[in-house]
Amino acid sequence: MHVFITGVSSGIGWGLSKYYLSKGHQVYGLSRRVPEDLIQNKNFNHVICDLTNFKSIPKSISKLLSQVSKIDLAILNAGILGPIAYMKEQSLSDLTDVMKINVWANKPIIDVLLETVPNTIKVVAISSGAAINGNKGWGGYSISKAALNMLIKLYASENEKTNFYSFAPGLIDTPMQDYLCGDELNGAEFPSAQKLKEARYTSNMPTAKDAGEILAKGINELDKLKTGSFADIRKM
Template sequence: MKVFITGIGSGLGKGLAEIFVKKRSEVYALGRKIPEDLIGKVTFEKCDLQRLEYISTSLEKLLSNVESLDLIILNAGVLTKLKDIHDTPIYEMEMMMDVNVWANKVILDYIIDRNIKVDQIVAISSGASVNGNRGWHGYSISKASLNMLIKLYSREMEDTHLVSLAPGLIMTPMLEEFVLSSDEEKFPSVRRIKSAIKMTPSEAAEKIYNSLHILKTFDSGSYIDIRNI
């Protein structure tokens, strides 16, 4: 199995890379860093996905000899500290849009232009894309945009099955730094997240791996919350 994953430096991306390596898949990865324990086990190209103008060059270095992929997981994403949208500067919103949405457009355009055949694409979305909780500012907007981006590409990539997937609550560095440390009185979702059961990145990655065949039973372009399947 040939798999391409973005953002394997930590959290869910690292967990996904590890499980596919364990399953003896051929893993290609793009992101800012590679964990030491994955060096030599995946084919990696360093790329800051916020720098949109460099993504195609990095993809060419990584995938120039690849004619087909069984699976693409668009995992890389960024969140900043929870705050009211009124207090969130435009540059911060633009940064989240660049990484969470437009970087994925550049990647999908490269795949189409290079005529790389892909069986399945899973874009990692979030429940924040639909619930509109206070404090989630540009992250909610960018993930909602990602859902629509995937739906639109599903209309054009007719031989590929695409979904955007909310993976559930995962105890990641991003969650700990920007969510669990936030004011739970001002942002009620924080209290709910603190009390909710959370998966480790490895548990979440295994759940996604085991759900891949189920995802393909949904219409291409769907938004799916893994907690509902």
């Protein structure tokens, strides 16, 4: 199987890459930093790309996938959290930064992917329960993931040969949790952050490495759903 993944240097993207490589699959990764452990695997192919620079995306993807005739699975994982704060305290600059990575960077990625490798079978965007929960403090992140879900739904309606899905992975212990579970956030003020603090270092929040297999199974289950669907692994 040929798997394309964005944001492979850490977190969920790294964990999924690690899992698919362990199964002997070819993995094509895009990220700002080089995952030094992954590049030791002969089946891992990587190109550095800063997704905030939209103009660099087409060249990076073309370089990575120009010799690939089929992508069985593309996982749009790269994303940022942004500040946890009340909406009135979140600047338009902060909101724009989150939207650029979590939503708009995925448009040129999808466009160039389908142009470079027309035989792309399935595209899965890593979304979040925050896309629908509307918990206070999650501002730009919630808005961006809700917009991402619609972006995927639109691409699904316009591309009959490729299946598109938005997928919420549940609680995973990634670098993002260092901020969410740190002392900087007041759990009483933001109850959803308190729940994350309580879940960390328990079976309710697996590490990115341990989550790789769990998420891969969930991604396989998406095939049962209508293209364009949003699914939360906790409800599958």
